[in-house]
Amino acid sequence: METALTDDRSTRRAFLAHGSVLAGAALLTGTPGLLRPAQAQGLAPTPTMPGGANNYIPGAPVVSRIGGGGFWMTGTVRRAGDGAPLPGVRIQIWAHTTEGRENDAHSHGATLTGADGTFRLEMPQIIPAFGQAHGHLAYEGNGFKTVFLRPVMARSRDTSLSAHFVLQPV
Structure with missing residues (x-):
C-alpha cells in the first residue's frame, strides 16, 4: 500500500x-x-428569416402609428462586429391585424431608430393568420445587407412583440 x-x-x-x-x-x-x-469574434449578423419578406411592399411611409394602435412592436438595430447601436435606421413593420391583412397597404408602416438604436411603433393587435400570430419587419437601405424578420408571438393575446436586427455592412 x-x-x-x-x-x-x-x-x-x-x-x-x-x-x-x-x-x-x-x-x-x-x-x-x-x-x-x-x-471575441464579434456580434454575428442577423440572417433573414424564412417567410420574412412575405407581402413586403417597398417604400412604406414613416408613420407615428399604424391604424388605431394598441399593440407595440419594439426592437433594436446594431452593427455586426462591434455591436454599436445604429441611429436613424428605417425599419418597416407589417402584420395581419384586427384592422387589416398583411398585404393591405394600410397595414404597413415604417419607423426610425433613436440615438440608442431602439425602435418602437404602435399598431393594431396582431392576430393569427396561416398559423401562429406573427409580425414582419424589414431593413432595406444603404450601407447594410437587407434583412427580413418574421418573429412569432408566444401567445396571440400578447400586446407587444420585439425583434432585434444586427446589420452586416456591405
Whole structure:
C-alpha cells in the first residue's frame, strides 16, 4: 500500500515538473497565440428569416402609428462586429391585424431608430393568420445587407412583440 502512494506522488510530481518545463519552453519560443488575450469574434449578423419578406411592399411611409394602435412592436438595430447601436435606421413593420391583412397597404408602416438604436411603433393587435400570430419587419437601405424578420408571438393575446436586427455592412 505504501508503494502505491509513493508511486502516485512521484507520477504527479513528474507530471507537474514536465508540464512546467513545457510551458516555460512555449513562453521562451514565442508560441503564436499563447500570449495574446482571447478576443471575441464579434456580434454575428442577423440572417433573414424564412417567410420574412412575405407581402413586403417597398417604400412604406414613416408613420407615428399604424391604424388605431394598441399593440407595440419594439426592437433594436446594431452593427455586426462591434455591436454599436445604429441611429436613424428605417425599419418597416407589417402584420395581419384586427384592422387589416398583411398585404393591405394600410397595414404597413415604417419607423426610425433613436440615438440608442431602439425602435418602437404602435399598431393594431396582431392576430393569427396561416398559423401562429406573427409580425414582419424589414431593413432595406444603404450601407447594410437587407434583412427580413418574421418573429412569432408566444401567445396571440400578447400586446407587444420585439425583434432585434444586427446589420452586416456591405
